[in-house]
Amino acid sequence: DTGVSQNPRHKITKRGQNVTFRCDPISEHNRLYWYRQTLGQGPEFLTYFQNEAQLEKSRLLSDRFSAERPKGSFSTLEIQRTEQGDSAMYLCASSPRDWKQYFGPGTRLTVT
């Protein structure tokens, strides 16, 4: 499978715990994006990388959210001190040099 992959697919955590999600983009795609999607809504942009550089992070929802792409390949999204309002689907997308974005299957986070 050469599509975008995300792990884990589902994560259940208790409020206050930290969680980390991983995204592996399509090989050779230099742009990588993170979005959040809640029920009944379209994906909401969080941050994006071009290679290892994080070009936009002002849309991260709070300072509890951070993302990395250390070698310009896979990326991680971390949420510290999770809150119930963080429960959502977290989507990763990648794109080559044009603007067409290909999405992964998402990580479903449930905070109890």
Place this chain on the structure above:
Amino acid sequence: GESVGLHLPTLSVQEGDNSIINCAYSNSASDYFIWYKQESGKGPQFIIDIRSNMDKRQGQRVTVLLNKTVKHLSLQIAATQPGDSAVYFCAENTRSQGNLIFGKGTKLSVKP
């Protein structure tokens, strides 16, 4: 699987009929538009895209129309099939922005 279609506008069509899904976009500076299909529990799947220098683009069974004067985008699906049942999102982008901005979504239901 979890539904992404809660509280969304719904279009119900008969199998074999043509479907038209509409979208109003917000930014007159947007120069790139994409339609995505999202099935329950899955990430958005790319359908077709169009740049602002075009009015129409055709794919396999799908056509996208762009009216920049009224900031309107539509997706036409020919000979709609049960497998087309999903939530459809339009998204817009500007080159200076990088990320996609998604519309609210329309749930397409195909009756056999």
